[in-house]
Amino acid sequence: MRSATQGKAAEEELRMYRGREGQWAFLLHRLSGLAILTYLLLHVFSIGSFIFGERFYMAIHETYDLWPFRIGLLFVTAGVVYHAFNGLRIIIMDFTGFGVAYQRQMWYGVLLISVVAFIGAAWTLYPRLIGGY
Numbered sequence: 001m002r003s004a005t006q007g008k009a010a011e012e013e014l015r016m017y018r019g020r021e022g023q024w025a026f027l028l029h030r031l032s033g034l035a036i037l038t039y040l041l042l043h044v045f046s047i048g049s050f051i052f053g054e055r056f057y058m059a060i061h062e063t064y065d066l067w068p069f070r071i072g073l074l075f076v077t078a079g080v081v082y083h084a085f086n087g088l089r090i091i092i093m094d095f096t097g098f099g100v101a102y103q104r105q106m107w108y109g110v111l112l113i114s115v116v117a118f119i120g121a122a123w124t125l126y127p128r129l130i131g132g133y
Contacts, residue, residue: 022104022107029086085110
């Protein structure tokens with residue numbers, strides 16, 4: 001049977017990890033990694049599809065010109081930037097003594113850089129987003 005102290009400690013431990021920055025950083029890092037992997041697989045498939053002929057290759061690239069893929073390009077850009085800078089944040093936390101103390105502030109910096117990259121990509125890709133190729 002659990003003592004009252006053990007029950008309180010377990011409850012504190014559960015409450016500690018609900019929705020804090022570290023948990024969001026972990027989740028977004030995994031999701032951005034999966035998005036990058038998906039993009040890489042699509043890229044390899046589309047380049048490799050040329051072996052089936054030019055018509056098949058062009059059909060795939062016409063599909064990539066649909067609006068969900070054009071919008072997805074923005075999110076892949078932000079995902080790559082987030083994943084890269086969050087990875088640097090993790091390296092700093094792992095290899096320095098002060099990194100853990102500033103992990104929350106560094107994560108907000110990573111988010112800011114990712115948002116700026118998203119806006120920059122949207123600005124640069126605006127003609128393509130609206131009109132396609």
